[in-house]
Amino acid sequence: MDSIRHILHINRHSNDVKSAILEKNHLINWYTNDINIKDVESNKLEFKFGDISATALITMDANVIEWKYIDSTFEILIGNSLTFTLEEKEDKTRVLAEQNGFDLESDMCANFNFSLGKYLESLRQYLQYGKKEGWGCEDYRS
Numbered sequence: 051m052d053s054i055r056h057i058l059h060i061n062r063h064s065n066d067v068k069s070a071i072l073e074k075n076h077l078i079n080w081y082t083n084d085i086n087i088k089d090v091e092s093n094k095l096e097f098k099f100g101d102i103s104a105t106a107l108i109t110m111d112a113n114v115i116e117w118k119y120i121d122s123t124f125e126i127l128i129g130n131s132l133t134f135t136l137e138e139k140e141d142k143t144r145v146l147a148e149q150n151g152f153d154l155e156s157d158m159c160a161n162f163n164f165s166l167g168k169y170l171e172s173l174r175q176y177l178q179y180g181k182k183e184g185w186g187c188e189d190y191r192s
Contacts, residue, residue, distance in 0.1 A: 054149040054163045058170050062177045064113065064136045064143040070177055071115050071134050072108060080176040081169055083186035094120070099185050106132075113137065126151075126158060132166075145170070 060067055070076040074085050074095070084098035093108040095117075104122035108115070113136040119127040130151030137144040149166050152159040168191050175181040183191045 052150075052152060054152060054159065054166055056145075056147045056167055056170055058145050058147075058174060059139070059142045060145060060174050060177050061142050064138050066177060067134075067136055067143045067145060067173075068110070068113075068115065070173060072110065076176070078184065079182040079187065080172040080184045082184055145173075 070080065074087060077085055077095075077097075082097050082099055086096040086098075088094040088096050088105055094105055095108060096103055096105045102122070102124050104119050104124065104127050106117040106119050108117055110116075115134045115136070117132045119130050119132075122128050130149065133148045133150065135146040135148075137146075147166060147170055149162055152162060169184075172181075172183040172191055175183055181189060183189050
């Protein structure tokens, strides 16, 4: 299995980007507005996109944040992870996002590649301009 990789730069300090990736009050604005905290102590969050749900174990080591999918109604996600590597660079934050666990030749990979790019742009728009484009928001990027 391989990973889908995207690099983007956000005109915000890395601490702001970390908060947006880790905290529910930010995630609901750029990712999905349907998030449940399943377990505060172990950092388990459940993300919902309509009928699809996924529970992720969220971990952080220095400037690397990982969402490890441990349960999902969309079985292909179980065992996959989404990793964000943050690096300060010239008053911006460089974000390397890697969605792991796909056959790069599959249609599913193509779908996730498109969706990941859309959500990363939503993250940038939220942090730089305050636009709320996550799933379920009024200005959702469909």
